Amino acid sequence: MSFEFLEKFRDPGLCRKMLDRMEAGLYDDLRFMEVCGTHTVAIFQSGLRSLLPEKIIHLSGPGCPVCVTHESEVNAFLDLAVNERVIMATFGDLMRVPGNNGRNLKKAVADGARVKVVYSPFDTLKLAQENPDDIVVFIGVGFETTAPTIAATMKLARQQGITNLRILCFHKTVPLALDALLSDDAINVDGFILPGHVSAIIGTHPYDFIAEKYGKSAVVTGFEPLDILQSLNQMVDWRNKGEAHVVNNYTRIVGDEGNPKAVEIMYEVFEPTDALWRGIGLIPGSGLEIRPEWEEFDAKKEFGITIEDCPPLKGCKCGDILKGIKQPDECPLFGKACTPANPVGPCMVSTEGSCAAYYKYKLD
Amino acid sequence: MSDKVLLDYGSGGRASQRLISQLFLGHLGNDELNRLNDAAELSMSGKLAMSTDSFTVDPIFFPGGNIGSLAVHGTVNDVAMMGAIPKYLTCGYIIEEGLPMDDLEKIVQAMGEAARHAGVAVVTGDTKVVPKGAVDKIFINTTGIGDIIADPVPSGDAARPGDAVLISGTIGDHGLTILGTREGLEFEANVQSDSAALNHLLVKLVQELPEVHVMRDPTRGGLATTLNEITTSSNVCCELQENDIPVRPEVKGGCSILGLDPLYLANEGKFICILPEEYAEKALEIMRADPLGQDACRIGTMTDANPGKVVMVTQLGGKRLLGMLEGEQLPRIC
Numbered sequence: 001m002s003f004e005f006l007e008k009f010r011d012p013g014l015c016r017k018m019l020d021r022m023e024a025g026l027y028d029d030l031r032f033m034e035v036c037g038t039h040t041v042a043i044f045q046s047g048l049r050s051l052l053p054e055k056i057i058h059l060s061g062p063g064c065p066v067c068v069t070h071e072s073e074v075n076a077f078l079d080l081a082v083n084e085r086v087i088m089a090t091f092g093d094l095m096r097v098p099g100n101n102g103r104n105l106k107k108a109v110a111d112g113a114r115v116k117v118v119y120s121p122f123d124t125l126k127l128a129q130e131n132p133d134d135i136v137v138f139i140g141v142g143f144e145t146t147a148p149t150i151a152a153t154m155k156l157a158r159q160q161g162i163t164n165l166r167i168l169c170f171h172k173t174v175p176l177a178l179d180a181l182l183s184d185d186a187i188n189v190d191g192f193i194l195p196g197h198v199s200a201i202i203g204t205h206p207y208d209f210i211a212e213k214y215g216k217s218a219v220v221t222g223f224e225p226l227d228i229l230q231s232l233n234q235m236v237d238w239r240n241k242g243e244a245h246v247v248n249n250y251t252r253i254v255g256d257e258g259n260p261k262a263v264e265i266m267y268e269v270f271e272p273t274d275a276l277w278r279g280i281g282l283i284p285g286s287g288l289e290i291r292p293e294w295e296e297f298d299a300k301k302e303f304g305i306t307i308e309d310c311p312p313l314k315g316c317k318c319g320d321i322l323k324g325i326k327q328p329d330e331c332p333l334f335g336k337a338c339t340p341a342n343p344v345g346p347c348m349v350s351t352e353g354s355c356a357a358y359y360k361y362k363l364d
Numbered sequence: 365m366s367d368k369v370l371l372d373y374g375s376g377g378r379a380s381q382r383l384i385s386q387l388f389l390g391h392l393g394n395d396e397l398n399r400l401n402d403a404a405e406l407s408m409s410g411k412l413a414m415s416t417d418s419f420t421v422d423p424i425f426f427p428g429g430n431i432g433s434l435a436v437h438g439t440v441n442d443v444a445m446m447g448a449i450p451k452y453l454t455c456g457y458i459i460e461e462g463l464p465m466d467d468l469e470k471i472v473q474a475m476g477e478a479a480r481h482a483g484v485a486v487v488t489g490d491t492k493v494v495p496k497g498a499v500d501k502i503f504i505n506t507t508g509i510g511d512i513i514a515d516p517v518p519s520g521d522a523a524r525p526g527d528a529v530l531i532s533g534t535i536g537d538h539g540l541t542i543l544g545t546r547e548g549l550e551f552e553a554n555v556q557s558d559s560a561a562l563n564h565l566l567v568k569l570v571q572e573l574p575e576v577h578v579m580r581d582p583t584r585g586g587l588a589t590t591l592n593e594i595t596t597s598s599n600v601c602c603e604l605q606e607n608d609i610p611v612r613p614e615v616k617g618g619c620s621i622l623g624l625d626p627l628y629l630a631n632e633g634k635f636i637c638i639l640p641e642e643y644a645e646k647a648l649e650i651m652r653a654d655p656l657g658q659d660a661c662r663i664g665t666m667t668d669a670n671p672g673k674v675v676m677v678t679q680l681g682g683k684r685l686l687g688m689l690e691g692e693q694l695p696r697i698c
């Protein structure tokens with residue numbers, strides 16, 4: 001998409017109008033949660049956060065895959081990274097995520113582990129071919145946005161007869177996590193800004209339950225300021241009318257039905273399973289695991305890895321932050337014991353994590 | 365000479381001498397270097413600026429330059445940022461055994477051209493060849509020295525509230541080129557490194573303006589990190605206007621694909637100039653008259669609002685912090 005086109009979604013005059021309109025329609029607080037970390041960053045980076053009316057209470061949700069990767073999953077990939085037979089392949093985000101005892105992948109590399117940052121899961125095919133005597137393990141972290149590409153990579157690997165590629169599958173799916181949040185009484189959210197990227201794959205219908213079951217609104221939203229403002233305005237209007245809807249505002253990218261082909265590939269290779277979410281805990285059916293027909297790619301099987309609940313890192317309030325119960329700067333460690341240089345929790349590591357966004361962008 | 369660099373070439377014996385006389389002197393030679401003494405004899409006086417840097421860039425060849433030209437530009441610029449005329453360079457080569465001789469020649473040749481263009485002489489040097497795997501292809505260290513002509517001498521702690529903040533051109537070109545080439549990515553249009561020697565332009569500035577507070581090149585860590593360093597040491601606040609920061613559309617595009625922020629990408633041919641408001645227009649005029657400064661523009665103002673911080677006024681008119689880069693920029697998941 002051209003940048004000239006995107007500029008239209010950043011028009012300062014239009015944004016001002018939308019902000020004024022919203023302000024005029026706000027009678028009490030609106031607590032909205034943006035599920036996706038890219039929205040968190042967009043809201044800060046554009047300066048929108050400093051312009052939103054005070055009655056708009058902005059919460060960051062469980063939408064960054066790094067942040068919700070469970071402690072035990074982190075420990076599992078850190079353990080595996082030091083296995084001599086293994087070349088670990090990962091997206092850059094995971095390099096600094098802390099496990100127990102202050103370990104992380106960066107330190108593992110310094111100690112001799114072979115870890116390769118890749119830009120696309122497809123890069124692992126070449127890596128596997130170039131290192132026939134090793135096992136290349138890709139850390140499969142992410143939502144519906146990344147899982148289909150990884151599924152496609154596995155299909156290609158099979159076609160090309162690559163036998164030394166494994167996937168350490170920690171994929172999670174978004175809608176069930178929102179269901180879990182909404183069913184928790186401690187959590188108080190009036191509306192959701194739904195992730196554009198995830199919705200591009202699964203469409204809008206998996207979110208219909210938000211309005212039907214919980215009477216809250218949710219809007220699939222693009223990442224430009226006007227996208228976000230338009231969605232917020234709608235949610236204010238609906239609330240004033242006592243209505244709740246789930247709609248798609250990101251029609252330039254997202255079809256209501258999503259991308260059925262990508263979903264098909266994803267479920268050809270993966271099947272739903274229970275998953276542990278950091279800070280939230282076990283959410284039945286919210287994860288993906290490799291189907292038995294594809295188990296030759298399953299790193300958990302190959303290396304006998306089991307994932308069990310374990311206590312959270314000491315002091316870290318990531319759970320409360322991911323659930324919108326606390327704001328990052330309400331965590332006692334924020335900016336003190338926990339900084340991007342020395343992150344205690346993943347919300348501070350991930351560039352899309354809410355603590356990192358607060359630390360990086362928030363002025364006062 | 366063989367077509368690959370062998371350990372022999374670093375032995376100090378005949379092979380080394382052949383390498384030096386045929387290759388290095390061929391491209392870098394000048395009266396002082398040609399004497400091949402153990403040290404160079406120089407005459408300098410007054411205030412001097414000196415700087416050293418080691419270049420380990422991967423890939424060693426990239427659109428817009430190579431490690432040889434970069435090693436000259438980087439150090440020449442560092443010396444010149446002090447309001448100095450860079451005069452002499454040293455160079456130390458650490459070469460991995462097996463490097464194709466053609467590659468080495470291209471690098472030394474580029475270094476020679478860059479030095480001539482910058483008007484500096486390489487007066488002493490060193491070559492070592494190390495076993496395969498001990499370094500990655502080639503590392504180069506350069507040290508530069510020059511006569512300071514500016515008074516006051518520009519310095520990172522000299523920014524004052526009210527100063528104008530200027531940049532000499534578009535940012536992020538070098539960093540994106542390196543990352544893109546390293547990962548074998550093709551970008552829409554041809555993005556290339558901006559690597560260049562800025563000394564002639566910098567000298568003009570300090571000669572023609574009565575006072576320049578800070579000159580800095582935003583290399584590693586990019587514009588954002590460099591400005592943070594300046595605001596910290598000067599204890600002032602830098603307020604930037606997002607709209608005014610020049611970034612090429614192809615760099616913006618490449619960055620958004622990779623999940624990178626051009627404000628944190630390295631530049632090798634740009635500089636930040638911070639000076640009293642009253643000289644800002646004149647400074648821009650001087651910069652724009654030079655091909656290396658033709659896109660120069662004002663990007664912000666120093667204030668006393670949030671000492672030590674860089675604040676971005678966004679396109680929307682909102683404000684946010686522009687922090688330091690933490691570690692290296694890593695591409696994100698999606």
Ligand code: SF4
Pocket residue numbers: 036037038039063064065142143145195197198352697698
């Ligand atoms: S873009 Fe994808 S990975 Fe990034 S925060 Fe949103 S859902 Fe998460």
Ligand code: SF4
Pocket residue numbers: 315316317318319321328331332333334335338339343344345346347348349355
């Ligand atoms: S500030 Fe650090 S410790 Fe606190 S919640 Fe965020 S990541 Fe966890």
